[in-house]
Amino acid sequence: MKQVADLYVRVSTDEQADKGYSQRNQEEVLKKYCQINNIGIRDIIYEDHSAKTFVRPKWKLLLVNLKRFKNKTDLVLFTKWDRFSRNAGDAYQMINTLRKLGVEPQAIEQPLDLSVPENKMMLAFYLAVPEVENDRRALNVFHGMRRAKKEGRYVSQAPIGYVNRTKDDGSKYISIKEPEASVMRWAFNEIAKGIFCTEDIHKMARKRGIKTGKHSFWLAVRNPLYCGKIRVPQYKDEESYLVNGQHEAIISEELFYKVQDIVDGRKKVIRPKVETIQELPLRGFLKCPVCGKVLSGSKSKGRKKYYAYYHCYKGCTHRSNADEVNHLFIQELLQYAPRKEYKKVYSIIILEAYKEQTKERQNEKAQLLNQIKDYENRLAKARDLLMTNQIDSADYRDIKSDYGDKLARLQARYSGLNTDDDDIEKLLNQGIENLFRIHSIYENSEFVACRDLIGSIYPENLIFDGIGFRTTRINEAVQLMYLINKELDSKEKGTNQKCFDLSLMVGDEGFEPPTPSV
Numbered sequence: 309m310k311q312v313a314d315l316y317v318r319v320s321t322d323e324q325a326d327k328g329y330s331q332r333n334q335e336e337v338l339k340k341y342c343q344i345n346n347i348g349i350r351d352i353i354y355e356d357h358s359a360k361t362f363v364r365p366k367w368k369l370l371l372v373n374l375k376r377f378k379n380k381t382d383l384v385l386f387t388k389w390d391r392f393s394r395n396a397g398d399a400y401q402m403i404n405t406l407r408k409l410g411v412e413p414q415a416i417e418q419p420l421d422l423s424v425p426e427n428k429m430m431l432a433f434y435l436a437v438p439e440v441e442n443d444r445r446a447l448n449v450f451h452g453m454r455r456a457k458k459e460g461r462y463v464s465q466a467p468i469g470y471v472n473r474t475k476d477d478g479s480k481y482i483s484i485k486e487p488e489a490s491v492m493r494w495a496f497n498e499i500a501k502g503i504f505c506t507e508d509i510h511k512m513a514r515k516r517g518i519k520t521g522k523h524s525f526w527l528a529v530r531n532p533l534y535c536g537k538i539r540v541p542q543y544k545d546e547e548s549y550l551v552n553g554q555h556e557a558i559i560s561e562e563l564f565y566k567v568q569d570i571v572d573g574r575k576k577v578i579r580p581k582v583e584t585i586q587e588l589p590l591r592g593f594l595k596c597p598v599c600g601k602v603l604s605g606s607k608s609k610g611r612k613k614y615y616a617y618y619h620c621y622k623g624c625t626h627r628s629n630a631d632e633v634n635h636l637f638i639q640e641l642l643q644y645a646p647r648k649e650y651k652k653v654y655s656i657i658i659l660e661a662y663k664e665q666t667k668e669r670q671n672e673k674a675q676l677l678n679q680i681k682d683y684e685n686r687l688a689k690a691r692d693l694l695m696t697n698q699i700d701s702a703d704y705r706d707i708k709s710d711y712g713d714k715l716a717r718l719q720a721r722y723s724g725l726n727t728d729d730d731d732i733e734k735l736l737n738q739g740i741e742n743l744f745r746i747h748s749i750y751e752n753s754e755f756v757a758c759r760d761l762i763g764s765i766y767p768e769n770l771i772f773d774g775i776g777f778r779t780t781r782i783n784e785a786v787q788l789m790y791l792i793n794k795e796l797d798s799k800e801k802g803t804n805q806k807c808f809d810l811s812l813m814v815g816d817e818g819f820e821p822p823t824p825s826v
Contacts, residue, residue: 312348313383314370315339318355318391329455330448334387336455341385341416350381359394362402374409381411388444389415389434396435457540460554468492468520468528469558482555489558491516492534496559499529500566529571535564535720547705549712561720587616587630590637595769596620602769605630618772633772640777641765676718683715 315338319331331354342349351373357364374381384406386392392413393399403422406413414420418434420427456463462482466472469489470482495513499506510525520528532539532550536557542548588605596603604621607614616630687708694704771778 310346310348311382312350312380313342313385314350314374314381315342315352316355316370316384316386316391317352318357318359318386320358321356329452333451333455334391337387338385338416347383347385359390359392361395362393362398371405374406374411379410384411384413386413386415388417389431391415393435396432399431399435454540454543457538458551460538460551462533462538462553462555467531467533468518468524469534470555484556484558488518491518492528493558495525496529496534496563496567499570500563502570506571529567532564534558535561537561542705545701545705547708550716561716565717565720587634588618590633590770591618593766593770594618594633595771596624596626597771597773598626599624628772628774636772637777680715680718683711683718687711
C-alpha cells in the first residue's frame with residue numbers, strides 16, 4: 309500500500325523564509341525523495357520558528373490535523389533532525405505522541421530506524437550537537453547559493469566590470485561598474501576580431517585601467533555572465549546548464565559565443581603579437597612567398613645606421629627591405645581611401661549592397677529555426693530513452709551537455725540576425741569617416757592602432773612578392789570601396805548610374821572598419 313507523508317519545511321526566522329533559499333531547497337529535496345520512493349504527499353508545512361521548543365504555530369496546526377484525520381498520514385518527513393527539534397527531551401516526547409497517532413517522523417538525510425534501541429543514541433547525537441556540524445552548514449550554504457543561481461541571482465564576488473550591491477530589502481545583486489565594464493566590452497570586441505591573441509589583449513586592457521591577472525582575465529572572457537547568463541554547475545545527477553541572469557549584460561550572446569569560438573580554436577585567426585619593432589608594423593601579417601611561413605623581422609646594423617628587414621627563418625633565406633615594403637603598403641592602402649566629394653555615393657551604394665545581401669537572412673533564419681527544432685527533438689528523444697532505461701543517466705548528461713551548448717549557440721546566432729537599419733547607417737557613416745583618414749591613421753596613430761587597422765582590413769595574411777601584395781580576402785566593405793573608386797575613375801564626372809550596379813555583396817563580418825585610437 310502506498311505511504312502518505314506530510315512534508316515539514318522549517319527555517320529559523322521569517323527573514324530567512326522571505327529572502328533565503330533554504331526553504332525552497334528543502335521543499336525540492338523532499339519532493340524528489342517522495343517521487344523516488346513512491347510516497348504520496350498530503351500536505352507541505354512551512355515553518356519559520358526556532359526548534360528549541362515545539363511551541364510553534366504551524367507545528368501545532370499540524371498536530372491538530374493529524375488528530376482530526378487520524379490514519380490519513382503515515383510519515384512526517386523533514387530533511388534533517390535539527391529541522392524537527394534541537395531539544396532531545398522534547399523530541400522524544402513528540403516522537404511518542406506521533407507514534408500514538410500512527411505517524412512515523414523521519415529525516416531523509418539522517419535516516420534512523422527508531423524501533424532499534426541502539427538508534428536512540430544516534431538520535432540523541434543528531435538532536436544535541438547539530439550546531440557543530442560545520443560541514444553540514446556549509447552544504448546548506450552551497451544549496452542556497454545553487455538555488456540563487458537557478459533563479460538568476462549572482463551572489464558571489466562580482467567579476468571584472470561589475471560591483472556587488474544591496475537593495476533596500478537586503479537582497480544582494482550585481483550592477484555594472486565603469487570604466488571597467490567598458491574596458492571588458494572593448495576586450496571582447498577585440499578578441500572577436502581575431503587579430504591579436506588573448507594575452508596581448510589582456511596587456512592592452514591593463515593599460516586601459518583594469519587590474520587583474522592573466523588567469524583572472526582568461527576566466528572572465530569564458531564567463532557567460534557578461535552576456536546575461538549564469539552557469540549552474542553540475543551537481544550529482546544534475547548536469548550543468550545556463551539560466552537567464554537578473555543582472556544587466558555587458559555584451560550580446562552572439563559576441564560571447566564568437567569569442568568562445570576563437571579562444572577554443574574553432575575559428576581561424578591571425579594572432580600576431582601586439583608589440584613589435586616600430587619599423588616593422590607588418591611583422592606577423594606577411595607570409596613568405598617562397599615557403600608560406602609567417603615572416604618575422606629584425607634590424608641589422610649597417611655602417612651608419614640600422615636597417616629593418618622582413619625575413620623568413622628555419623632554412624628559408626627570403627628577406628625584404630622593410631622601408632620599401634612599408635612604403636608600398638601605404639600606396640596599397642590609398643587604393644581604398646574614399647573621396648570626400650563622393651561620400652553620399654559611397655553610402656548609398658554600400659547600404660544598397662548590404663540590404664540586398666541581408667535578404668538572405670530570412671532563409672538563414674529559417675535554417676537556424678529548423679536546426680534548433682532538430683536539436684530540441686533530439687533532446688526529447690534522449691529523455692524518452694532515459695525514461696525507458698535504454699540509456700543510463702551518464703549518457704543522457706553527456707548528450708544534454710553537448711546539444712545544450714549547440715542549442716545556445718544557434719539561439720544566439722538567431723537573435724543576432726535582427727539588425728536595425730538606423731544602426732547600420734550609423735555604422736556605415738563611421739566606417740566611411742575612418743576610411744577618409746586611412747593614410748593619416750596608419751602614419752600618425754598609436755603603433756598598436758596601426759596593427760589593429762591592418763588586421764581589420766586584411767583578415768588573412770598578406771604575401772609580398774617584391775612587386776605588390778596578394779591576399780585571399782580583404783574586408784568586404786573596403787573592397788567594395790575600391791571597386792567604387794575604379795568605377796568613378798572611369799567616368800568623367802564620377803557619378804554615372806553604373807556605380808549602382810556593382811555586384812560585390814558586403815558581408816556581415818567586417819562591414820564597419822574598426823575605429824583605431826588616435
